[in-house]
Amino acid sequence: MISGTTRVADLLRQAATRLAEAGVPSPRTDAELLVAHAARASRADVQRAALLGRTLDALVGGAGAPGANAIGDDVAGAGERVVDAGSDGLGPLVEDVLARRAAREPLQHITGLAPFRRTELAVGPGVFVPRPETEAVAEVALEEARAVVRRSGSALVVDLCTGSGAIALAIADEVPGAQVHAVELDADAYAWARRNVEAAAVLPRAGGAVRLVRGDARTALAELDGRCDVVVSNPPYVPSDAVPRDPEVAHHDPEVALYGLGPDGLEVPRGVAAAAARLLAPGGLFVMEHAEVQAEDARRLLEACGFADVRTVADLTGRDRMAVGRCGGGVSGDPRGGPAGSRRAVSRPGAVGDCGA
Numbered sequence: 001m002i003s004g005t006t007r008v009a010d011l012l013r014q015a016a017t018r019l020a021e022a023g024v025p026s027p028r029t030d031a032e033l034l035v036a037h038a039a040r041a042s043r044a045d046v047q048r049a050a051l052l053g054r055t056l057d058a059l060v061g062g063a064g065a066p067g068a069n070a071i072g073d074d075v076a077g078a079g080e081r082v083v084d085a086g087s088d089g090l091g092p093l094v095e096d097v098l099a100r101r102a103a104r105e106p107l108q109h110i111t112g113l114a115p116f117r118r119t120e121l122a123v124g125p126g127v128f129v130p131r132p133e134t135e136a137v138a139e140v141a142l143e144e145a146r147a148v149v150r151r152s153g154s155a156l157v158v159d160l161c162t163g164s165g166a167i168a169l170a171i172a173d174e175v176p177g178a179q180v181h182a183v184e185l186d187a188d189a190y191a192w193a194r195r196n197v198e199a200a201a202v203l204p205r206a207g208g209a210v211r212l213v214r215g216d217a218r219t220a221l222a223e224l225d226g227r228c229d230v231v232v233s234n235p236p237y238v239p240s241d242a243v244p245r246d247p248e249v250a251h252h253d254p255e256v257a258l259y260g261l262g263p264d265g266l267e268v269p270r271g272v273a274a275a276a277a278r279l280l281a282p283g284g285l286f287v288m289e290h291a292e293v294q295a296e297d298a299r300r301l302l303e304a305c306g307f308a309d310v311r312t313v314a315d316l317t318g319r320d321r322m323a324v325g326r327c328g329g330g331v332s333g334d335p336r337g338g339p340a341g342s343r344r345a346v347s348r349p350g351a352v353g354d355c356g357a
Contacts (some may be wrong), residue, residue, distance in 0.1 A: 006056050008049040011035065015098050022102040030107050031098075035059075037111045038093040038324045056090050116166040118173055121196050123164050126188030130166035132233050136315040137322050138167045141232035142174055144285045148229045149177035156224065158183070158279055160217040160233040160272050163191035167232055168210045169200050181208045183220045190214045218271045224279055231276035234289040237265045266294065270301055277305045278328035287313075288323050298323035 012031050022053050036046045039059050049059045097110050106129055108114040114123045116130045117138060141157065148155035155175065159168035159182040168182035182197070184190045190212075197212045199238035217233070244317055269288060276286040286307060290298040295312045302310045307325030315321040 008035070008046060008054055008056060008059055009051075010048055011056065011094065012046070018102055022104065024101060024104070028223055030101055033096055033107060033111065034097045034101060039090055060090055063098060081116055088337065104132075105119060114164070114166075117170045119169065119200070121164045121169070121192075122199065123165055123192060126186075127192040128189065129166055132316070133315040133319075133321055134289060135170075136313075137232065137234060137287055138170045140165065140287045140313060140322065140324060141230050141285070142171055144230050144287075145171055145175045145178045149175060153177060154179060155229045156227055157181070157230045157232070158228050158233060158276075160220075160275060161185075161235045161268075162193055162212070163189050163234065164211065165196045165212065167234065169196060170191075171232075172200070172210045181221055181224065181289045182210050183213050183215055183217050184212070185214065185216050187214075219274050220275075220281060226279070226280055229281060229284050230277045230287070231279050231284070232287045233269075233272045233276070235272045236268045237290050237294060237303065262341070264294070264297060265291070266297060266301060270305075273305045273307075277307065277327060277330075283326045286325050286327065289321060290323060292319045292321060295320040295323070300340055306319065 012028070012035065015031035015035065016027040018200050019030055022029055023065045032043050032046050035041075036043045039046070039056075039126075041059060045059065048054075062107060100110050101107060108123050108129045109125065112122060112124060113120045114129050117135050145155040145157050155178045157168075157171050157175075157178050157180045159165075159171070159180065162168050162182035165182055165184075168180050171178050172180045182193065183194050193212055197210045201209050204261065215221075217235075269290065273288065276288075280286060286302065288298065288302075299310050299312060302323050302325040306328045308328045310323065310325040312320045313322045
């Protein structure tokens with residue numbers, strides 16, 4: 001229990017100690033975010049109150065509204081509760097959210113929000129919480145989409161196994177001229193993605209909207225076969241006999257979003273790669289996340305699907321976390337291959353695997 005303190009600095013110190021004892025990897029950061037969530041304030045408000053020696057009453061009374069660019073501002077987070085003004089109303093809620101986090105419930109499930117690049121996504125039970133390392137996967141796809149837009153004025157991008165919609169929404173947000181299609185099969189994840197796509201559609205933004213499709217990644221979007229410039233995916237890839245170490249992952253992320261099936265965990269990624277080969281125009285780029293230990297197998301997987309210039313790309317921590325390849329038949333540096341703007345349909349053999357049940 002948090003002792004009876006009214007000073008924000010004292011509360012944060014006690015909260016961080018409690019979370020550290022529970023094994024939370026970033027106790028101080030999580031403490032600040034949880035207090036901010038309870039007070040309906042920003043993390044900056046909490047940090048400022050702690051530095052200035054302010055009380056909880058002052059924090060609740062002076063907290064500013066959340067940032068207007070967050071998707072979560074238009075779609076309330078799953079863990080959000082209304083707080084009565086004053087520290088008497090705030091204290092029990094702080095205790096509640098700290099207890100949940102100390103029990104290793106994901107921070108994002110408690111706040112209902114997950115940051116991803118320039119925005120925040122609504123998340124909760126039933127959908128994979130987007131990770132910082134996936135931002136690097138999105139960056140590779142973004143850079144390719146930007147290059148295509150510079151050359152041709154538009155880019156056709158597909159996100160397979162979209163989950164919460166994180167990658168698709170990032171591309172739509174950051175690449176004006178990109179036409180983004182996102183595919184998800186699992187009903188729970190699809191509901192979260194739809195929530196985020198609908199929230200993003202009402203925000204002023206530089207990019208465009210996302211077309212969300214519920215379907216099997218192996219067969220979805222047949223009308224786009226051979227026309228796409230970029231296909232990106234963060235598919236399930238954990239081997240069936242592997243158990244994630246972090247309780248937040250093992251006990252809270254949906255299994256359908258984790259396990260890639262087969263002894264190597266790559267049965268679903270094989271199906272995704274085959275679909276990417278079907279969808280891409282000659283020279284189009286495929287980007288797929290995988291586990292660090294799967295780098296060599298992932299390269300072989302892409303090569304077996306006919307991709308050229310296959311390579312492994314590291315994330316921001318230097319770990320090998322994505323496979324990248326170009327659809328055969330194009331010229332490297334010209335994703336469409338052949339004359340500018342031309343696209344021709346291609347057919348590829350199918351493969352087993354999908355994005356969930």
